[in-house]
Amino acid sequence: MPNKIGAILRGLKNMYPQAGCGLDFAGPWQLLAATILSAQCTDQRVNRITPVLFARYPDPPAAARADREEMMEIIKSAGFFQNKARAIIGAARMIERDYDGQVPNQLEELIKLPGVGRKTANVVLGNAFAIPGITVDTHVGRVSRRLGLSAWSDPEKVERDLMALVPEKDWTEFSHQMICHGREICKARQPECPRCGLNDCCQQGEAGGEMGNAPWKK
């Protein structure tokens, strides 16, 4: 496995040298709010919404006092806007009340905030605080299973498997690269194995790229 994970890390680096956070933000509060908005929504759409959102609610105290109807109007194109507005306002209130107005920089504290799970917490840690974190979204989970890095569908279990395999310093970059790979080549319905740079070290690639027999198609 050490050789395999080394080859995967090198392959991902070659394919996605520029991979990074696709959300526009300045500071932990903006990234937290943008990541909450990004659920079931593209980064591009979120980036069209957040300039208005952040101008109106530049920090947790401002968002804590937001009128929910007004915030919903600003973010409605992100989808699920009622829940997202509730989460952003609820998180802002808790940050103001329990964390002196500062977004906490520990996973255990971040996941106490409304609307914040391990995925969002790791995005904030890795990209706003430069604290390594592995983000397991739908792409990272799927690609990990196909590569044979994890057998689990539960994101937390996939995260634990990846944390044991990938050097800690690479966690954040690895997450971005895996997300790119899931979006661009190892797609959910039709992974493009013949042009995949990880073909040689992929469980499925080693099986000869028999996509019709791929376990996820059964």
Ligand code: SF4
């Ligand atoms: S070889 Fe195919 S299944 Fe394996 S990572 Fe590449 S695209 Fe995904």
